Structure formats: C-alpha cells, structure tokens
Amino acid sequence: MPARPELTHPGDDAITAAMNRSLTALSAVVQALGDGVHTLNLVGLRTDHAFVTGRSDLSISTNPPLRLSALDEDEFYALRALLAFALEGSTMRSAVLVATTAAEPSPRACGWSIRDGWLHPMPDTKPGVTPDGWCTNTQPVSGTTRQVNGAALGGKFFSMHGRRYADCPCGSSSSLTERGNLRRHKPPRQ
Numbered sequence: 180m181p182a183r184p185e186l187t188h189p190g191d192d193a194i195t196a197a198m199n200r201s202l203t204a205l206s207a208v209v210q211a212l213g214d215g216v217h218t219l220n221l222v223g224l225r226t227d228h229a230f231v232t233g234r235s236d237l238s239i240s241t242n243p244p245l246r247l248s249a250l251d252e253d254e255f256y257a258l259r260a261l262l263a264f265a266l267e268g269s270t271m272r273s274a275v276l277v278a279t280t281a282a283e284p285s286p287r288a289c290g291w292s293i294r295d296g297w298l299h300p301m302p303d304t305k306p307g308v309t310p311d312g313w314c315t316n317t318q319p320v321s322g323t324t325r326q327v328n329g330a331a332l333g334g335k336f337f338s339m340h341g342r343r344y345a346d347c348p349c350g351s352s353s354s355l356t357e358r359g360n361l362r363r364h365k366p367p368r369q
C-alpha cells in the first residue's frame with residue numbers, strides 16, 4: 180500500500196498564519212489611515228536579493244459599518260500576499276509599507292517597517308505643518324491613548340476628567356474627538 184501522500188509541505192502552516200496576520204495588520208493600517216482615499220505601496224527585499232513591490236489604491240470609510248474597498252481587487256490581493264510574506268519573514272530580508280493619502284488641507288504619508296512579524300511605525304515620517312503652524316495629522320499613535328482621571332489630578336485639571344488623550348507622531352499630544360481623531364494641535368517647537 181503506498182504511503183499516504185503528504186497533504187502539506189513544510190511552511191504551509193506558517194504561510195496560513197501569516198495570511199491571517201496580514202488581515203490583522205491591514206485592519207491596523209486601515210484604522211491608522213482613517214477615512215479617505217489611500218495608496219498603499221509595499222517594497223520588500225527578498226532573501227535572494229530581488230526586490231518585490233506591491234501597490235493598491237484603497238478607499239476607507241470608518242462611518243459604521245467600516246468599509247474598505249480596493250480599486251483593483253487583484254492588486255489588493257497581491258499586496259496582501261506580499262504583506263503576508265513580509266510578516267512571515269523567512270523569505271524577506273526587509274520590507275516597508277507606505278501609505279499616501281489625498282487629503283485636505285494637505286496630503287499626508289504614513290510609513291511602517293515590517294519586521295519581527297509586525298508593522299512598526301516609522302519614526303521619521305513626521306506629519307506636515309500648515310503655513311500657520313498647525314499639525315496636519317489627526318491620527319493618534321496606536322497604543323498611546325489614555326484617559327485623564329480628574330479625581331486623581333484635582334484642581335484645574337478636573338474639567339479634563341474623562342477626556343481621552345493620545346500622542347501624535349509630531350511629538351505633541353492632544354485630546355481626542357468622539358471618533359478618536361486628534362484635535363487640532365501644534366507640533367512642539369524645535
């Protein structure tokens with residue numbers, strides 16, 4: 180009787196896990212980008228020194244229900260597959276993901292390096308500043324949201340009770356709107 184054929188070859192489990200992880204990573208990206216039309220670009224350097232690139236135009240609406248639509252589904256799936264490989268890591272030496280957004284009052288960019296199985300915001304992608312000095316970013320740095328406890332602070336801080344605050348990549352921090360966007364603020368003076 181012939182041996183039972185192998186149904187999986189080594190690495191399939193890792194790829195499946197990475198494909199699932201790429202969905203989680205993409206939803207983090209979607210939350211970081213917020214409403215609008217965004218262009219995602221992924222550039223990776225494979226272990227065989229070949230460059231691979233993926234690009235997808237996305238439209239995001241966070242007005243519930245959250246909706247993500249890709250201009251071209253094939254491009255989107257190709258980008259997601261590349262992201263999965265970059266997250267899995269064994270065939271990719273290094274990879275970056277950059278999102279550019281056509282937004283008022285000025286276009287913005289958001290970048291991540293992909294390493295250790297996750298997306299890490301690039302510290303050098305500082306948001307822009309309007310001519311009169313306001314920061315153009317409204318997306319908080321993920322994981323920095325905190326709630327001010329007025330009882331603990333007392334005094335003049337009492338009016339801030341219950342407000343949520345978060346950091347901005349510009350180095351400033353600001354209170355959040357109901358929808359979780361940073362309120363208008365100015366970046367710290369250099």
Ligand SMILES: [Zn+2]
Pocket residue numbers: 306314315316347348349350351364365366
């Ligand atoms: Zn800022």
